[in-house]
Amino acid sequence: MSPKQEESNPLMVQFLCETEVNYKPSDLAIDQSELYFSAEESQPGRNTEVKRNSRWCWVVLVAGFLTLSVLDGVGYSFGVLLDPLVAELGVGRGGISIVGSLQTGVYSISGLIASKATSRYGTRKVCSFGNIIAALGLILSSFSWDLPSLLLTYSVITGVGFGFMYIPAIVAVAEHFTERRSLALGICVCGTGIGTFVVAPLEAVILSSMGWRWTLVVLSGMCIICLACSATMSPVQNEDEEDGSTPIFYPGTKNRSLLQQVGCCILGEELFYHPNLPTFLIVALADVLGTLALFVPFTYLPELAESTGILPTQAAFLISAIGIASSVGRILSGWIDDQPWSNPILLTGLVILGAAFQPVFLTWCSGYASFLVFSCLYGLFTGVWIAACSPILLSILSLHLLPPAFGLMTAIQGLAALLGSPIAGLAVDYFQSSRIALLLSTVCLSCSTSVFMLAYIQDRRTKHRMRYQEIL
Template sequence: MSDAGAPSPALSRRAWIMILAGAVIVTLSMGVRQSFGLFLTPLGMSLEVDRQTFGLIVAAQNLLFGILQPFVGAWADRHGAGRIAVVGAAVYALGLVVAATAANAVGLAIGFGALVGLAMAGCTFTVILGAVGKIVPAEKRTLAFGIVTAGGSFGQFLVVPAAQGLLDAVNWRITLFVLAGMVALIVPLALGVAGKPPTPGGKEDGQPIGEALREAFAHPSFWLLNAGFFVCGFHIAFVGTHLPAYIRDQGLPAETGAYALALIGLFNILGSWLWGAWGSKHSKKGLLALLYALRGVAVAIFLVVPLSSPSVLVFAATFGFLWLGTVPLTNGLVAQIYGLRHLSALAGIVFLSHQVGAFLGAWLAGVAFDATGSYLVVWLASIALGFLAAVANLPIREAPIARPAQIPAE
């Protein structure tokens, strides 16, 4: 950490190029992904796919995304993010095309589930943030993470209403083809994050990957970070996948669901930036505990207040402010505690826990609805998990790990 009162080093031109290119890549990849919940009703009716099956396909997508992420992250740590982003974008677009031509749940599972799930490991947060984290000064790192994370929200704000407009004007198949074309734009943007970024820290971060993994796995704070991020994944997948259908079930128009997802994205632009900026100045674990607790409060109030279009939009704005603020704070803690050399790999493992939570959030919500005709039990679980995640983050030790006979951490 920098000395008190010392001026923060300015970001280099190369750092700004990487931050902005990474933000646009995440804008496209996450913006398209956050529109998937809009397809539940029209796609389900066309292919006769029930909510449990659709939820399981999206859950499998999240799980594959998470399982592959540590390996893709380790490869990016060694070779850079550019080539990985190109491959990820190509497979992502292919997955959307396969889903667009699906005739049944199997084709949907191959496209939406397997291909998209595998592809996203290469062109979303962990790989991009790993590259950015190695090139920006420590004092600006969490803020830079927040800017890139905000890109995912800006994409959600732009893409979700556009996808709903296309669904209303044409059909879900053509809409998926259009989204595939948008994802293909990531290929030229990958030039902005191409090349192996410098590895700061010298000997401090020079340990082999095996030693870094053993060190992290033996450190209790690593597992507390995993526990909190698991809850984040559960919340995001449940709300992102099932909120539009929940709103329609209550007799509100489909447009309200699309506006809600877009509003989540809009307010998360501000939220990601602010949580990232605050994380550069204050305790990251304290901010994470506060964020998770506020999520629980937001859901509780949403359930108590009579449901209407205004109440949905207020909830969406509130939850949006809390949506992905966890990403710069969690990745910032991984970098702060464990160093930079294996940032993408270690953050990828933490992200795997996020995706396990996402798997359960997307799938179990469908199971609960098909069994009871209601999402109430999942909403209540979301409240409890929010407060549990808040408690889990409080014991985290934020100090860099002390490594014998090594240069002190920055």
């Protein structure tokens, strides 16, 4: 109907006038529970308090960095406590080693629950809860008298606390930044390497003077101090931002198949029905293949270096060199991902391809200088890959879906990391050579690169189809 026809129609004029006069904002109130529509404008527990990209966002970045430094520093330095625990509890090194491995597994799997809690209650409450649980677990573990009690307190309770600290720390940084977000996330995840570098020698000093029980109490105090970090994770103002979000329509619960119900239970409704879900699943598969190989060189590189006549202290420093180079790679990854020409999926596939060559080169090394160069290159490439995880999820999904997607990725990464080294160990025992572990690492990384390339192609097709549908 043309404007002139509307003006000439007295019924239409009367309708428009009455609509304008009787309009009330409350008339637009919608019962969210009766709509099957993914609306990202309202999120429980996230009040408008702090603007994005304000000066406060840098405080949140420091808080996230320190949180990751503490939780990963404590987790990755468990080897410092290995000998005292073996001596006092009367358990073999294999049994005590399970304590650290189980904590890593619980820490990763609990990310699934932590991600849902973060979406519902916000980053501040969830991270604070994680700090308290982790501190409680460490205090209780200081009273352990046998292996089962240590597994319950240090592995399970503390592991759950670390999982509830990790997810909100990452999500809080992503929420507070829109400009230079990838760089901020890259700096944040550097806390893992810095924490390991600082906490391990600190544990050794406390252990030598106070014993392992008081060492655990001090570590518990560090988690309590991190409550100040979680307190800085303020809710952000819900400003209008193009974060790649897409309206998602999905059927009611009565019209879903069994597969859809299971998928919604695991992934959540919005993630399961997101048009880019296939890309996310391909990325998850590629990440699993890569993570299977990620930590293998950490385990078998020192032994390989010593077999060529390198001193044990120099061989141990190769692991530190990988960690330092990884921190540089994470910051570099954040800077690259912030560039308008960058695609984080393509970047990840390329750097994993670069990382895949390094284990092979390491098997050919005969001098310390060559070992050091290729170790640093491996750390640099894998650091870029690790820091690109969150930018990938933000690119293919949205900021609103980062908590559930990142929680799922963390869980499968943890399981893959737990399986990688034992599988490589079986290969080493069968072939009686540590070189086979590094070659197996190259194979897994190469497969991961191929799958990431498939994810890149799928992502381009999906986004092209979505743009075409918007035009129509």
